[in-house]
Every structure is written in C-alpha cells, then in structure tokens.
Amino acid sequence: MKNVLLASDDVHTLAWMRDALSRLDVEAIEIPPAEIKARLASLNAELIVVDGGRSPEVLAGIVESSAAEGGDTHLLLVIEPEALDALRLPVRMPSDFLVRGSSAAELAARARALLWPGEEVASQEVIRVDDLTLNLATYQAYISGEALEFTYLEYALFMFLVTHPNRVYSREVLLRRVWGSDYFGGSRTVDVHVRRVRAKLGPEISRRLETVRNVGYLWRS
Template sequence: MSDSTRQIAVVPDPASPELARTLDLAGYSWKAVGTTEAAAEAEPVGGWAGVIVNATDDLDGAWSFLRTVRKQNTVPTPALILVAGNQLAELEHRDDLFDDFCLSPFHPTELEARLRHLLSAEAEVQSADVVEYGSLALNLETYQASISGRSLDMTYMEYELLKFLAQNPGKVFTREILLSRVWGYEYYGGARTVDVHVRRLRAKLGEEHANLIQTVRSVGYRFGQSRWDS
C-alpha cells in the first residue's frame, strides 16, 4: 500500500499529466510546487514524505531545487528524480542530491515500485535480528548500520542493497539480478542504478572498508571475500 497519510512534493508545478495520473491511481497524496519557497510554504506539519523532481525539461533547475532542499533540511527528504536517457551521465556527479532516479518516459509500475521502496518505513524482518560481517553490523529491525563502531547514514535502498549483499557473502550477482532481488521488480535498461548505489555505499563505508563490495569485471558485484580468496 502507498503512504497515503503523508504528502509528496512534486516539482515542477504543474505536474505532468502522466505523473499526476500515476500518483493518483496509486493512491498517493501529493502537491505540485514550483519553487523551494512554495515547497516550504505548503509543507505539511509532519514534513514531506518525499519529493519527486521532474528534471527532463530543466536539469539545472532540478539540481538547484534539490541542493536548496538538502541544505535546509537537517533530515534529508527522500528524493526521486526523473531524467531523460541523455541526462544519465549527469547523475554521477550529483549523488548527494537524490536517493533514486527513474528514466522518463517511465512505466507506471516501475515508478510505483521505486516510490514504494523510497518511502517505505518498514521492511520484512528476516530470521536474524542482526546481520554481521567482520566489523559491519546491520540491525534488521531498526534499520541501523555501523562499521567499526561508526554509524552509517544510508538511504532505504542503500541499506537494502548492503543488507542483501552482506547476507550473501562471496556470491557474485549481476546488476540485473540485484535489480530484481533488491528493488523487487524487473527494470530493463536501468542497471546503471546499481552502479550508482554501489558507488555511494563504498563512499559511506570509507576507504578502509570500500573493498567489501568488489567489482567482478564483466559480471557484476560480490560482497566480501569468496572462499577462494586469501
């Protein structure tokens, strides 16, 4: 079910007919805003549940909006950005401004799946309360993570990806399998989102632990050491 009790900010104003229809049919409460000032004015008492920024027509304006929102909020509002295929390269240098992205034109099912994961406050609890690998610890009930005693500040999908990899150490996964197993749906042509999340995870793990997530050339990724590694 969607989070219909809290509102999503949609930028710009007005929202595209396709996006408006998708959000309405999925049961989301949302409001289109054109500026950061308008977003602040219309912000609900409990804060925005998230923000969707359509950058297809104004990428610079989208970055400016997200940059201001991230500076103003002590706790960053979960942000999803809609981009055209020719804008993908721009995402690599702006990882700190958004939590997930979706190619436009989008399929409603894909957008709904991304929103569900972006806004979800709960997740299925696995059989163990804590996943541990070396100095890494993931609490599956509180969604807290730490490495060498240092708390890790991660987005929902970063946590989900790290959890999945840590639960399957030594196994190699293609980007397509990770999309299906972690994001929970098949996304054709969007394996780049895995690379973006891996890069952000490595940065948050820190230089000392970044190699916990290993790149297997021409295949995908592997967590930790396999049984053949020394």
C-alpha cells in the first residue's frame, strides 16, 4: 500500500479526493497546504494531491523543492479553469493536473497513472472507434497508432463528447462541463475548439463529431 497526501483547506475538495483515492490501494493522509514544506519528507508519500486553486505554481514549487530534499514524490495538482493558460508543471518530478469539477473517477485514473506507471490500463479506460484509440487514463489519443497533439481543453472537450455519445449538448452545457462553472468567456469558444479537434481527427473520424444546427454538438458512436 502506498502513502498519498491530500492537501486542501476546503472540506468539499478533501471529500472528493478521499472518494477518488478510496478506489486505489493507498493510504490517504490529509494535511493543510501550509504544512506541505514541513511535513512532506517525514510522511514518506509517493504522491501528493494538492488543491492548487488559482495559483498552482506556488504550491507546485513548494512541493518540488521539498521533494528534492529526499524521497520520490509525485505531484497531482487540482487547479481552477482560469489557471490553465499560465500553468507550468514542475520539471524535476513526475506530475500531472486536472481541473476542479472533474469526476472522482478521473482523479483516480490520474493518480493511478502516477503511482503505477506502465501498468496495463483497465479496459473501460480505453475507447476504440474505427482507427481511433482514446486513453482516458493518460489523456492520449491515437489514430492508426499515430499520436494526436491535442491541447488540454481540446482533449477534454473531445473526451466528454466521446464518453457521452449519441446525445446533443449545447454550447452552454459544454462550457459548464468542460471549462467549468467559473468560466465567463463566450460560448463561441466551443466552436473554435470543435474546429480544431475535427482538423486533427481528419475527415473520416471527424464525421462522427456532428453539428446539430441551432443546438450544439454530438458524438455519433
């Protein structure tokens, strides 16, 4: 069993973290973010899940510098949607991130990938459609074995539609589900990301990503 630290000052975020990590063979230890620097080395944790809020780089830097003093700690940052553009993950330690509002299953999948890298991915975490392979645990997509270079939001939008097939979602719903409830940009950003996703998928696969006039988008399975 591996030790995992959960660092947040928010009780609801901690409950979400606990729910996610209960699916894995780990012992979860909760600490306030302010105590990361003082306690990280002594707790001998393989992974720390940190509520980074709107300034995740600050906490990421503390974790990275503390981990450098000893141990082999990995980092999983939880961030607000508006922090995406400025996010810079540590370069000296294995790390990943996800946006607040993601499911507990997604948090568990990302934690598993950091704790047990290289393990076989569960079948339900890999979706195959024609020549397309979508790995939900590693946020990777391939067509005929060739990796697709999606940005985070392109992938998140595409993943949401593929995992909720044959149902139309309006731009407003997609903004809430993918960008988060705190996003205040215009709904046309969805159109821009859909165009980019289609261009990267190519003409054959992109036909499944349909536009429903005056309503929104759906993925046809």
